[in-house]
Amino acid sequence: MERIMDHLAHERSKAQFSVEEMKIIWAGSLHAFQVSDRIARLVASDPGFRKDNRAVLSRKELFKSALRKAAYVWKRINELALSEEEASWLRFYVDELAYAYIHWGMFVPAIKGSATEEQQQKWLPLANNMQIIGTYAQTELGHGSNVRGLETTATFDQETDEFIIHSPTLTSSKWWPGGLGKVATHAVVYARLITDGQDYGVHGFLVQIRSLDDHFPLPGVTVGDIGMKFGSGAFNSIDNGFLRFNHVRIPRNQMLMKVSRVTRQGKYVESNVPKQLLYGAMVYVRQIIVADASIALSRAVCIATRYSAVRRQFGPPHEDENGKGVETQVIDYKTQQSRLFPLLASAYAFRFVGEWLKWLYTDLIQKLEANDFSTLPEAHACTAGLKSLTTSAAADGIKECWKLCGGHGYLSSSGLPELYAAFVPACTYEGDNIVLLLQVSRFLMKTISQLQTGKKPIGTTAYMAHVEHLIQCRCTVQKAEDWLNPSVILEAFEARAIRLSVACAENLTKFATPLQGFSELSPDLVEAAVAHCQLIVVSKFIEKLQQNIEGNGVKQQLETLCNIYCLNLIHKHLGDFLSTGSISPKQASLASDQLRSRYSKLRSNVIALVDAFNYTDHFLGSVLGRYDGNVYPKLYEEAWKDPLNDSIVPDGYHEYIQPLLKQQLQNARL
Ligand SMILES: CC/C=C\C/C=C\C/C=C\C/C=C\CCCCC(=O)SCCNC(=O)CCNC(=O)[C@H](O)C(C)(C)COP(=O)(O)OP(=O)(O)OC[C@H]1O[C@@H](n2cnc3c(N)ncnc32)[C@H](O)[C@@H]1OP(=O)(O)O
Numbered sequence: 001m002e003r004i005m006d007h008l009a010h011e012r013s014k015a016q017f018s019v020e021e022m023k024i025i026w027a028g029s030l031h032a033f034q035v036s037d038r039i040a041r042l043v044a045s046d047p048g049f050r051k052d053n054r055a056v057l058s059r060k061e062l063f064k065s066a067l068r069k070a071a072y073v074w075k076r077i078n079e080l081a082l083s084e085e086e087a088s089w090l091r092f093y094v095d096e097l098a099y100a101y102i103h104w105g106m107f108v109p110a111i112k113g114s115a116t117e118e119q120q121q122k123w124l125p126l127a128n129n130m131q132i133i134g135t136y137a138q139t140e141l142g143h144g145s146n147v148r149g150l151e152t153t154a155t156f157d158q159e160t161d162e163f164i165i166h167s168p169t170l171t172s173s174k175w176w177p178g179g180l181g182k183v184a185t186h187a188v189v190y191a192r193l194i195t196d197g198q199d200y201g202v203h204g205f206l207v208q209i210r211s212l213d214d215h216f217p218l219p220g221v222t223v224g225d226i227g228m229k230f231g232s233g234a235f236n237s238i239d240n241g242f243l244r245f246n247h248v249r250i251p252r253n254q255m256l257m258k259v260s261r262v263t264r265q266g267k268y269v270e271s272n273v274p275k276q277l278l279y280g281a282m283v284y285v286r287q288i289i290v291a292d293a294s295i296a297l298s299r300a301v302c303i304a305t306r307y308s309a310v311r312r313q314f315g316p317p318h319e320d321e322n323g324k325g326v327e328t329q330v331i332d333y334k335t336q337q338s339r340l341f342p343l344l345a346s347a348y349a350f351r352f353v354g355e356w357l358k359w360l361y362t363d364l365i366q367k368l369e370a371n372d373f374s375t376l377p378e379a380h381a382c383t384a385g386l387k388s389l390t391t392s393a394a395a396d397g398i399k400e401c402w403k404l405c406g407g408h409g410y411l412s413s414s415g416l417p418e419l420y421a422a423f424v425p426a427c428t429y430e431g432d433n434i435v436l437l438l439q440v441s442r443f444l445m446k447t448i449s450q451l452q453t454g455k456k457p458i459g460t461t462a463y464m465a466h467v468e469h470l471i472q473c474r475c476t477v478q479k480a481e482d483w484l485n486p487s488v489i490l491e492a493f494e495a496r497a498i499r500l501s502v503a504c505a506e507n508l509t510k511f512a513t514p515l516q517g518f519s520e521l522s523p524d525l526v527e528a529a530v531a532h533c534q535l536i537v538v539s540k541f542i543e544k545l546q547q548n549i550e551g552n553g554v555k556q557q558l559e560t561l562c563n564i565y566c567l568n569l570i571h572k573h574l575g576d577f578l579s580t581g582s583i584s585p586k587q588a589s590l591a592s593d594q595l596r597s598r599y600s601k602l603r604s605n606v607i608a609l610v611d612a613f614n615y616t617d618h619f620l621g622s623v624l625g626r627y628d629g630n631v632y633p634k635l636y637e638e639a640w641k642d643p644l645n646d647s648i649v650p651d652g653y654h655e656y657i658q659p660l661l662k663q664q665l666q667n668a669r670l
């Protein structure tokens with residue numbers, strides 16, 4: 001036991017940089033670090049937030065435990081008079097998915113984004129004080145990605161000044177909204193607005209669905225839970241629900257009227273803001289999900305890295321600090337490094353691009369407030385594309401981390417199966433990842449077609465202004481070290497991205513209609529979108545390094561991580577880079593040489609680099625990822641806690657095992 005604890009301490013002593021300074025870089029600022037650190041400790045030390053083994057709880061126990069914790073979170077927020085920032089850290093570290101995620105993450109933002117000032121004044125205090133609990137009811141049984149295809153209707157009745165909300169078909173039943181099944185009292189419901197016999201498309205409506213007295217559904221409302229989901233703990237603590245309306249009436253002023261409104265006379269009036277603002281809550285959440293992807297991936301990487309330093313297999317006998325013969329740490333296998341270190345680099349890359357995206361979103365909101373809608377298409381493309389890129393990579397990365405831990409990774413007590421099960425739906429919710437990439441490609445094709453009209457591309461597409469150069473430039477790498485030059489990397493990624501996009505644009509012209517072309521070429525368009533999004537991540541990592549980064553050795557570590565992130569992408573997408581002529585086969589081989597050398601450079605720092613995430617053992621929830629590396633005794637201890645070990649002889653022995661054994665013994669004696 002002592003030996004293993006000493007082992008991670010030895011790993012930490014090898015770090016060539018200041019972990020404390022890196023913690024601040026990871027958190028984003030000294031202030032963010034201090035607040036999150038304080039709240040993380042507060043949660044970890046409060047028995048009310050203890051994490052029992054969720055995998056062994058029944059659905060009802062799990063759900064009730066999540067309700068208890070959510071209520072306790074609210075109590076502590078009020079008792080401690082936490083600020084909004086502190087409260088969201090508290091919810092984050094409690095790490096139990098519950099209705100509150102949708103209430104705060106979607107219901108409240110939908111009201112803020114789509115309701116008029118007057119409506120906000122009425123509804124926000126109720127929501128902010130949790131006098132009502134809300135959900136976001138957009139998806140239907142028959143329609144998820146295709147929001148324009150939603151079937152629920154909201155028909156204006158001029159006589160009573162009300163909307164009649166109705167589910168005309170089974171497929172129009174709302175299906176999936178979190179917190180809807182058993183908890184929410186209200187919902188922002190997306191429905192087709194019909195007035196004067198005309199269908200004006202999908203709009204948002206605030207609908208009360210349960211009584212605030214006895215929690216029963218209101219007349220005309222049928223509501224329930226959609227059933228168990230993948231993974232034993234994970235999302236099963238949330239009541240994703242179904243909801244059907246039978247001519248439910250709501251006052252006219254419960255239509256969210258910032259984008260458009262219906263007058264007392266039933267006239268549909270558009271405002272001067274683009275209708276896409278109705279989708280504003282999705283832009284907001286997608287931006288948060290990018291940050292969440294870096295968190296989820298970094299958790300998995302932290303577990304796999306610490307465990308890889310503890311775990312020993314094969315190898316020439318080494319001597320430990322006490323001169324005792326030991327096997328090789330699995331982290332020293334080059335295959336382990338080539339699977340693990342790019343994930344560590346991706347966690348940092350996603351963190352920085354998430355930080356930038358938060359800035360982009362804040363900037364968008366400021367512009368919208370000043371009636372400047374010019375950056376909305378780019379914000380939509382960036383949030384959609386980066387949500388897709390980072391969640392797909394993080395979900396794959398978490399799965400890889402569990403395999404990197406061998407058999408023990410498959411145990412619930414490793415924390416990895418639940419982390420995976422809880423995160424993998426991020427590839428689907430808030431927009432299916434492929435559908436979102438197709439949105440990005442549409443934006444890219446539009447930008448390319450506008451180049452011919454002389455319109456200057458801005459923001460993340462600014463590189464497209466150099467299309468003529470990027471289409472024909474040659475990569476200048478001659479030796480492996482040249483790959484450490486950020487401008488060389490950037491140009492290779494820009495050339496690959498633009499060449500894939502331009503090829504798509506040219507191919508699209510060969511089809512009878514753009515629609516047909518988009519449909520036939522969609523796999524190529526998705527690849528072009530991925531290349532563009534990867535370029536954004538690469539360029540934001542490089543920009544981060546150009547900032548003033550303090551702390552002994554911190555910048556050097558980030559440079560190595562950035563090199564690994566970029567070179568590993570080249571390695572993984574070599575087909576693109578070679579087929580577009582962005583690099584040559586010789587340069588590809590030099591990139592691989594450089595990548596190997598970066599792994600060696602990083603090796604002695606990896607434990608300190610995952611320590612910089614500053615995750616408490618409580619938050620990590622993993623025996624394999626414990627800070628002290630005391631893995632084996634704790635695995636043994638956890639095994640004893642399994643309900644099957646409550647009794648020596650299992651329940652069922654007398655009914656099923658004993659008779660079988662007896663019968664077989666008798667048969668043998670005959
Ligand atoms: C709550 C969680 C909080 C925090 C998260 C943190 C941790 C996570 C932990 C737990 C998570 C818990 C719960 C998860 C919650 C999940 C909630 C949901 O899933 S809600 C449902 C989300 N649904 C979708 O995302 C549907 C996806 N589909 C769409 O977005 C759209 O329909 C579409 C595919 C973009 C539309 O395509 P279509 O071609 O039909 O487009 P339209 O005609 O509608 O649009 C025309 C025009 O508008 C542009 N546009 C589309 N969307 C947007 C937008 N959001 N903003 C701005 N502009 C948009 C589009 O590109 C077109 O532009 P044009 O080409 O004409 O210029």
Ligand SMILES: Cc1cc2nc3c(=O)[nH]c(=O)nc-3n(C[C@H](O)[C@H](O)[C@H](O)COP(=O)(O)OP(=O)(O)OC[C@H]3O[C@@H](n4cnc5c(N)ncnc54)[C@H](O)[C@@H]3O)c2cc1C
Nearest residue numbers: 136137138139143144145176177178425428429430431434
């Ligand atoms: C855990 C979880 C929580 C959720 N929470 C909520 C919530 O709170 N509120 C809410 O309203 N919704 C919620 N959802 C629903 C979620 O937003 C939808 O599942 C999502 O938008 C995808 O839609 P879909 O399920 O209909 O998939 P589909 O659109 O049916 O996708 C199925 C397949 O078809 C492909 N596909 C679809 N369209 C195209 C296309 N045009 N081109 C190419 N391929 C295409 C997709 O790539 C996918 O492979 C949640 C979902 C999950 C899993």
